[in-house]
Amino acid sequence: xxxxxxxxxxxxxxxxxxxxxxxxxxxxxxLCDVNEETLRKLETEYKVPCFTDYHELAEKSDADAVxxxxxxxxxxEATVFFLEKGFHVLVEKPMANTVEECDRMIxxxxxxxxxxxxxxVQRFFQANRVVKEVIDSGRLGKLCMFSENRxxxxxxxxxxxxxxxxxxAGGGIVMNYGAHALDKLFYTLGCREAISLESSLGNVKTTxxxxxxxxxxxxxxxxVSAVVTFCGYSYSGYEAIYYFTDGALKVSDTVHPFINTGxxxxxxxxxxxxxxxxDQIEEFCRYVKGEDADIADAQYGRSVIxxxxxxYQE
Numbered sequence: 214x215x216x217x218x219x220x221x222x223x224x225x226x227x228x229x230x231x232x233x234x235x236x237x238x239x240x241x242x243x244l245c246d247v248n249e250e251t252l253r254k255l256e257t258e259y260k261v262p263c264f265t266d267y268h269e270l271a272e273k274s275d276a277d278a279v280x281x282x283x284x285x286x287x288x289x290e291a292t293v294f295f296l297e298k299g300f301h302v303l304v305e306k307p308m309a310n311t312v313e314e315c316d317r318m319i320x321x322x323x324x325x326x327x328x329x330x331x332x333x334v335q336r337f338f339q340a341n342r343v344v345k346e347v348i349d350s351g352r353l354g355k356l357c358m359f360s361e362n363r364x365x366x367x368x369x370x371x372x373x374x375x376x377x378x379x380x381x382a383g384g385g386i387v388m389n390y391g392a393h394a395l396d397k398l399f400y401t402l403g404c405r406e407a408i409s410l411e412s413s414l415g416n417v418k419t420t421x422x423x424x425x426x427x428x429x430x431x432x433x434x435x436x437v438s439a440v441v442t443f444c445g446y447s448y449s450g451y452e453a454i455y456y457f458t459d460g461a462l463k464v465s466d467t468v469h470p471f472i473n474t475g476x477x478x479x480x481x482x483x484x485x486x487x488x489x490x491x492d493q494i495e496e497f498c499r500y501v502k503g504e505d506a507d508i509a510d511a512q513y514g515r516s517v518i519x520x521x522x523x524x525y526q527e
Contacts, residue, residue, distance in 0.1 A: 367445025385423025
């Protein structure tokens with residue numbers, strides 16, 4: 214059984230912990246967080262060694278792999294450290310702040326012989342599985358266009374300070390939600406790059422030095438075009454629509470797909486309930502064992518950052 218340590222026990226870290234608890238392939242063996250009060254509560258609950266310094270965890274833990282849930286600017290440093298120490302790594306998205314950092318992480322993985330995966334979870338949502346099946350099967354004809362609109366409260370006071378500092382977060386709404394949109398498109402279209410990317414972005418409401426709104430226009434292999442719109446100043450929801458020659462698919466806030474073939478929108482049955490984080494941990498375990506695995510590998514994670522860099526250069 215694969216022994217996994219969690220570094221960073223925030224919201225996503227806790228989701229990883231719950232996923233590990235449900236798995237028969239792995240077990241939780243250690244926790245690490247800089248918040249001692251939180252850590253002590255978790256130590257009592259999970260009965261595993263806890264550390265406030267991941268360097269100490271690396272020396273004293275018997276983990277085979279680590280899952281990193283850290284501020285973006287620490288992804289490269291921590292990933293390279295753990296790979297060099299002989300651990301497999303699953304690092305949360307975005308893989309890093311720059312392509313150069315991604316390349317350093319990939320080089321460390323190749324040198325160590327350990328596995329490096331990235332927590333791009335879009336492929337594990339059942340709605341996106343349905344979309345990919347429809348695209349691949351051709352039962353709605355050829356996919357022509359994609360649109361996504363997301364309006365959220367991006368500048369909540371609960372955001373950690375680093376999150377709204379460009380040099381630490383790598384960017385704003387594009388780095389975070391753009392990574393999800395690109396991941397979703399790369400996965401459903403079966404590609405790892407866009408043919409062209411154009412964008413308009415800015416921040417008209419806050420003093421934070423990251424963008425709060427953005428529109429992205431992209432084209433992908435096969436002639437598929439995409440328009441992605443983000444507004445981070447208030448909340449009104451999320452909707453993505455895939456336009457085919459013989460109909461359309463829509464995925465909204467409910468994370469449930471709807472189909473329209475000319476007679477109005479009707480729901481599509483999901484293959485199974487959503488267990489995205491659980492599915493991801495199972496695939497990560499298979500990946501570490503050298504088995505066929507549907508997981509975002511390091512090169513895939515790099516492709517998302519490469520696309521985001523192009524968006525910021527526009």
